[in-house]
Amino acid sequence: MAKGSDDTPLMQQHKAIKQKYPDAILLFRVGDFYETFGADAITTSQVLGITLTKRNNGAASGASELAGFPHHALDTYLHKLVKAGYRVAVCDQLEDPKAAKGIVKRGVTEMVTPGIATNEKLLEHNSNNFLAGIHFSSEDVYGLAFLDISTGEFFVAEGNQEYADKLLQTLKPAEVIYQRNNQKTFKEKFGTKFYTYTLDAWIFDEAFATDNLLKHFQTHSLKGFGIENLHCGVIAAGAVLHYLKETEHPNLQHITNIQRLEKEDYLWMDRFTIRNLELLNTGSDDQLSLLKVLDNTVSPMGARLLKRWLLLPLKDINKINERLNAVEYLILQTDVRKQLQQLIKQCGDIERLVSRIPGKKINPRDVMHLAKGLHHAEQIKKICSNANNEYLKRLGAAINPCNYIAEKIFDEITETPPVAVNKGGAIKNGVSKELDELRNIASGGKQYLINIQQRETEETGITSLKIGFNNVFGYYLEVTNSHKNKVPVSWIRKQTLANAERYITPELKEYEEKITGAEDKILQLETLLYDKLITELQDFIAPIQNNGSVLAVLDCLCCFAQNAIQYNYKKPQLHEGFELELKASRHPVIERNLSAGEQYISNDILLDPSSQQIIILTGPNMSGKSALLRQTALITLLAHIGSFVPADEAKIPLTDKIFTRVGASDNLSGGESTFMVEMNETASIINNISQRSLILLDEIGRGTSTYDGISIAWSIAEFLHNSGCAPKTLFATHYHELNELEVKFSRIKNYHITNKEVGNRIIFLRKLAPGGSTHSFGIHVAKMAGMPPQLIDRANDVLKQLETKQEGSHNINTKKITAPQMQLSIFDEHSTTFAAIRELLENIDINRLTPVEALMKLNEIKGLLK
């Protein structure tokens, strides 16, 4: 504390602490309030909508801004500040103010930031809240660590920029920390959407990081975790642990493991694919995502795991089959599944409850919940051990019901304990002799007061005599004015009310001291006993946490079984060959979105690298091309997470990567409609394909002029065909010129989606059929839109000319097209309408015209006719 300062001692203390946390809002506990001062107060009052006042700090500094709120409202206000993007340091009183000599000792007990949140209000129960650390090496190697402090899950990974980006986009950390001098690079490589915080360079040092990890896990090497050769990953993980300590989070005993996220273990989907397939979000609230359709889990642990499974599908056929077989068993054994779901549901969020044990933030009600959860876990263990399925048996064996501590909790904690231990009544009778005695005194003392009241009433004849209590002078005897004259002289008057007087007696005071003394002692003793129990509970963190992970897996398996029954999904056959064969397959999300009475038309799909590697898919707008492409990818993905699939039969080859690319104009709402983006995205496929990849191209090339688009689409298809690794590809397009590819390349096949014209209407049959379609669908749609027949005839005419020209030359000049034979006799050649249409047509540069623009031009012409 600076001597000679004119600030009050309290403000000097505030200044000294604030200096250590300059970029955080300091919530400074003063009595029953958390106060903020100066700039912090201005921000806090704005964010929380609380009053901003001034406070006199001492002679020199004058007045400073002040904003505060009662201490019991901390949870509510803290999460608002953090949600608004602020870092908040909570500064508490570190000693009992009554016992303090001079100014109360204060210190920051916790720093809360978006990535380090344990408060339920800041967390979504079905999503992880990851803090990520990222380390950049001089080569293209990135080390990443992801830690969810609210569950104890800790992952580490290493890879190139694309992998780093994919993990960041997939796990969506709430906060990313990295080295201060990498600020520019981080923004260039990963964008500006993440909440970030930068740290000093010295923290990103391998020896320092290794030391941090070894100390934390209390091991001699990192070999046991299989991460010792992930040099950059270890640095990132070490930095994350350091950051937790720096932000006053020393109690990390629930972080018991660190897992390696190996790129090669998972089916790869880049972020365009995750977005295009609408796995997690659709961009519209009333549309379902795949996750929403699939998520019938019954616990938050299961919901969080399902999300991870969806984003990181397996590539190991044995592990996938293990899940599929367990799901099959749970479908057949409905009772087993229902019992498991019922029990898992009652267990609560074990992972998040456990994370509150190390800092002793777990309350008596949570502890009781945990003990009940352990009882349920024991029953789950029994059910799984009796199951006729190896994987379920193994999962059952992994559950540890921790009987000792569960029984101890049941023995010591009351059936319905209070939320806060200092409210009293958390510890059962019979746990401590001393506590029982004190409770007898407290309740016996109260009885004694009742006896005094009765005795004095009889002796004095004051029939209205009452014993009451207030905080100013404790217990008192209250006498209404009509009985005032009967009051004995030995009573001491303390208060006069409108119609009564209040008195105390020495006897009353004596018992009062006994009672209140006992009550204080009871609370102290209960807190002590509770604390002892929690200390013991700390030894069980690892097994309880492991139970949480096992329950999450069981929840997901039961959920898959339930989905299979409810949605009529079938077991896929994973194989190590390359053919993909689906019988009567459906789109899992669209079929759930259909209105009553509508039915999803199923389709057979075959992709075989030796004969039908690439399918060119044509069909009118809205016929179902994109749906067919996506259902192929989604079924492949579902099979790789161990789920049954929406198809009567599905032979799925082990797949290493799924790529989907959508032609730019489909992405207009995402603000990424440039052709450049489309080409960038497609280029990354070309550079990453393998024999086991599945590629979906939806109208690639349409972001540029027709001829450019066709040429690019053509050459991409040709490249994929001749690439040597024969990746399976579905290519939806409106360019029926691409049907020519089938003639030239042996493994490219044309398919179309059927439809039927009935009068003025088009009926979508939505069946996949061999052969390309040759229709000019744009003109067809114009006809459906009600354009005049003459105009449609003329459009067909122009189209024919264009097609003839195209066959002869690729450099069509619209100016050279023969002037139309005027059939639009309704116009006088010299009329203004005719002139306007002519000018419009002459100004069209067909080379640059996309199909959508052509439609809009037709619409413009129609407008001129009115």
Ligand SMILES: Nc1ncnc2c1ncn2[C@@H]1O[C@H](COP(=O)(O)OP(=O)(O)OP(=O)(O)O)[C@@H](O)[C@H]1O
């Ligand atoms: N097999 C099907 N059964 C029932 N409805 C379907 C089917 N396929 C698609 N649909 C419905 O048709 C709509 C349009 O499908 P989709 O977007 O796949 O058409 P598209 O041919 O790709 O159209 P465009 O060429 O305009 O992009 C879907 O949103 C869905 O509601």
